Amino acid sequence: MAADPTIAPRKRFTVDEYELLGKVGILAEDERWELLDGEIVAMSPIGPTHAGVVERVTESLYRAAIGRVSIRVQNPIRLLPRSEPEPDVVVSRARRDYYASAHPTAEDVFLVIEVSDSTMALDRGVKIPIYAEQGIPEVWIVDVKAEVVHVHTEPEGRSYRTVRSLGIGDVLVPTTVEDVTIPVADLF
Template sequence: MSTAATPYDMLPPYTPALALGPHRAADFWKLPEGESVELIRGRLVMSPSPRPSHQMISMLLSRWLLGIAEQSGGFALAAPADVQFADHTILQPDLLYITKERRAIVRKCIEGAPDLVIEILSDSGARRDRVDKQQLYAEFGVPEYWIVDPREQQIDFLVNRNGRFEIQPQLDGKYASPQYAELAFDIAAFWTDVAKLLGDIER
């Protein structure tokens, strides 16, 4: 994004509306760099800075995803990274993964749906991630969406079936993606690592 300032509103948590808002990608790219802003159906939506616990969990997942990308030839990123789904919608998922075969969508931003999107829940953004963004990711064809809940120590693994997400089973504390063989995740080991690193830090 350029450094030229463009005024925008501080909006409450997004709720899908029938009518598109007034803003488009051209407005978004005029915003100052580093702003935690998403363009959601034509509306500029700000998010507060995440908690330290959120960032630590993101770092752990980033380390895992980067290892997957190095082995598979894919591409992994952590926020802030802009993903343009349409002229009226540009989102910043907490983490994303793109397979080797689809690396061409990585340009000045990610142009189109990543193969995997991960969102880490926070108090202020839980509804947005579980409801609003879930609907958007399904609509725009994200094949797989993981929702990480630090408070409940739970991860929902969702797979896109014809524009709707279906929750996938976990077996013995592990998850194996039905779509991408490289995305095999040890859930129990992950939460053990989180507990070691965070201790009594509030989640």
Template sequence: MLITEAAFMLRKWTVKEYHKLGEIGIFNPEERLELIEGNIIKISAKGTLHAAATRRTATLLHNLVGNQAAIYNKSPIALDDNSEPEPDIAVVRIDPFDYATHHPTPSEVYLIIEVADSSLTFDREIKAKAYARSGIADYWVLNVGDRQLHVFREPAVDGYQSEVIQGENARISPLQFPTVNIAIQEMLPPIISN
């Protein structure tokens, strides 16, 4: 029997279908899921280093950008009809209705940060391509294991044209807020020696 390539095609979902599946109870309410390029992805549990880095970074950004932007934690971003990720941190334009009528779209996103402890490859490859295709100009992956920040810029259809890896002693400014100077070390959990 000849098996064709079509026999192995995956079913891609739209954001509208994804929401409908949730509404009718297909997903367990406890499941953490994201829709990335039509694929429903189960998100792994977050470790203590991941949680600490996310809290530290969100607090730092909130203190530095003040009322110039809103800082969202693990909230959906509507990239397109097939992707609705929930980044660890998104710095978005302030909306007078606090996004009660829609999720932030790429034109309303200033910066997306994913914190990686066990998800580095996924964040650098799969998510980076989805964010680049949607035109997210500033995407960072905070690698807590290696204490580095991967900075992705210059989005294109085939991915980001620039990836710069900075060590924990470096400083960085978001593209949208060039006067905000962030010490990468302040985003990372402190090193606790035994």
């Protein structure tokens, strides 16, 4: 079968190649990019509603789990060989160096939280399969418009076996971090 001449060939990057593009200045530090399944994707600007929800999520996690885990806000996770997303919040193993020597990998991550006010299709269609394939045990997508949190657990292949949607009257209880409870209403 011949290649379709109407589709331009694409180069898929590895994490190492992507990081090198940043080091040599091809990707400027003040631009927002992430590597998703080998493709460099521009990140949406952060609006005030999105920022407010990220702050609420972060503050709730700090109150419940500070000192026991690392809580990283809008920082990369290294998912080899071809992804380096920048989730809104990542709960990972605590490390003495605060990940100054290397970004967390899938083995370090307990929970990924994506706040979605305009990126639901990307979060569900692209990021969820990447997180599942990497074995990230739990992902929350905070749906700002619907005021619902979609909780994904039990990764299998490129999806999660269990997906629950929790609304304003419900309480979030991460399966991967002990003694944490967050009322969904606290996030909105």
